[in-house]
Amino acid sequence: MTKRIHFIVSLVLMLFLATTQVLGLERVIEAPVNYQITNEYIQARDDFSKKKNEAKSKDEKNIINLAEQEWIDKFNKHVKNLNETYSDEELKKTFNYEDSQVAAIRNFDGSEELSILASATYTGSVAKSTYYYDAATNKTYLTMKYTTLITGSSLNTTNNAAASIGGSEANYFHTSSSLIATYTSINGSENKTITKKEISSGNGVTFSFNNGYIELIDPLAETYVTYNLSKTVVTYAAVAGGRVSVSGIEGAFLTHTLSLDFGASFGKGSVGISITPKFSWTQRDKKTLTVSF
Numbered sequence: 001m002t003k004r005i006h007f008i009v010s011l012v013l014m015l016f017l018a019t020t021q022v023l024g025l026e027r028v029i030e031a032p033v034n035y036q037i038t039n040e041y042i043q044a045r046d047d048f049s050k051k052k053n054e055a056k057s058k059d060e061k062n063i064i065n066l067a068e069q070e071w072i073d074k075f076n077k078h079v080k081n082l083n084e085t086y087s088d089e090e091l092k093k094t095f096n097y098e099d100s101q102v103a104a105i106r107n108f109d110g111s112e113e114l115s116i117l118a119s120a121t122y123t124g125s126v127a128k129s130t131y132y133y134d135a136a137t138n139k140t141y142l143t144m145k146y147t148t149l150i151t152g153s154s155l156n157t158t159n160n161a162a163a164s165i166g167g168s169e170a171n172y173f174h175t176s177s178s179l180i181a182t183y184t185s186i187n188g189s190e191n192k193t194i195t196k197k198e199i200s201s202g203n204g205v206t207f208s209f210n211n212g213y214i215e216l217i218d219p220l221a222e223t224y225v226t227y228n229l230s231k232t233v234v235t236y237a238a239v240a241g242g243r244v245s246v247s248g249i250e251g252a253f254l255t256h257t258l259s260l261d262f263g264a265s266f267g268k269g270s271v272g273i274s275i276t277p278k279f280s281w282t283q284r285d286k287k288t289l290t291v292s293f
Contacts, residue, residue, distance in 0.1 A: 037266040038284050040154055041119035044071055045112075050084035072110075078155055079108045079118045086226075093186045094228050120152035124285035126251040129235070131291055133243045140244040142172065143237040146251025148285055150229050156255035157211050159229065160281070162264035163236040164204030164273035168246040171202045172238035179207040179234045183216075190227065203266035203273050204250075205236055211255075246292045250275055253285040 001186045005156045048068040055061040082091065083105050091105065104117035129143040146163050161179055165172040179194040210227040234251060252275040254263045263281030267274050277283045 015255055019085075035289075036123070036285075037069050039116055039119050040121065040152075040284070041112075041115045043282075043284070044068075044075075074155060075115065075119075076108075076110050078114070078153070079105055082118070082153055083108060090186045090226070094184055094226055094229075095153050096184065096230055101152070116147075119153070120150065120154040122253055122284040123149040123151075124185065124251060124253055124287050126249055126287040126289050128249060128289070128291045130237075131293060133245075134293070138171075139197070140167070140170075140240045140242065140247075141237070142240075142244075142247055142249070142291070143235065144249040144251070146234040146236070146287065148232045148251075148253045150231065151291040153228060154211055154255065156257050156282075158208065158258070158260055159211055159232075159251075160206050160208055160254040160256075160257045160263045161232050161234050162204060162206040162252045162254065162266075163234045164248075164266055164275055165236060165238040166203075166248050166268075166273040167240050167244035170240040170242050171242050172240045172244075172247070173202050174199050174205060175237045175239050177205040177234070179209070179232060179237045181229060181281060182231040183212060185227045185228045187224050187225055189230070198262045200266050204264075204275065205234075206262045206264040206272045207232075207234065208260065208262055246290065248273065248288065248290050250286070250288045252277075252282055252283055254281045255279050 044147060048071070051064045052061050055064060082095075086094065088102050091102050097105070099273070101117045102113040108114050108118060124147065126144060126146045129145055130143045131140075133140045137240040142165055144163060144165060146161065148161060163177070177197065177199070179197070181192050181194050183190050183192065194207045196209065197205055197207045199205050209232075210229075212226065215225050216226060217225050232253070250273060252264060254277050256263055263278045264275050265278055267276060276285065
């Protein structure tokens with residue numbers, strides 16, 4: 001009887017362990033922040049709607065209506081250009097569009113349903129890589145990663161990826177940071193190290209980079225290949241004096257249609273630093289996580 005009980009307990013334990021491995025519960029427990037998708041068209045629609053509701057005069061509302069129509073016209077022209085310029089395979093491999101989105105581009109009529117399908121999307125997540133206190137140096141070390149996945153073709157030309165680390169008991173200071181941007185084309189993908197960055201001591205770091213580029217393949221035949229931004233990974237390491245047992249990490253992805261400058265500003269948050277976009281910059285994604293030991 002005792003052996004049978006031991007066998008049943010062992011079997012249940014084995015099934016539980018196997019189930020956690022299959023479901024990836026270890027990864028779920030360690031998962032930093034749930035993924036949330038930002039659709040470029042939906043975000044613009046909602047922003048214009050909010051501004052019109054907050055308008056204090058009829059003239060102000062008319063100005064917003066004109067700005068909204070200008071944006072819609074640009075968006076429609078952008079989708080039309082995608083339809084006329086790229087094959088189905090290029091739309092899938094270069095811009096990571098799915099079959100339903102390619103169909104929306106091919107049959108685009110300006111409707112909201114097809115506009116949402118044809119729009120670019122942004123999906124971000126933030127996580128800590130290392131976090132520990134070193135008694136020998138009396139310092140706390142924290143490294144974070146902020147990842148953004150981009151699908152589709154955006155209206156914007158310039159992007160910023162910003163990262164910040166802050167502590168409840170002390171300020172963190174930048175020790176190292178990097179950004180790897182992945183650009184995809186019909187011929188594959190390329191990883192580029194982005195070096196244009198702005199360090200805000202004691203606050204965070206901001207990287208600036210383009211939305212894509214065109215590469216000349218055959219000068220004689222004048223053959224070009226389009227590369228489109230599909231992923232960015234920011235790694236940011238910082239150090240604080242003393243033992244900082246509770247800290248905040250944050251990442252944000254910002255876009256602009258013209259500016260080549262830096263669009264992130266840093267301010268105090270509940271735990272650490274809060275990233276906000278500067279005037280005329282659009283925040284596509286923002287993820288915050290409180291970590292402790």
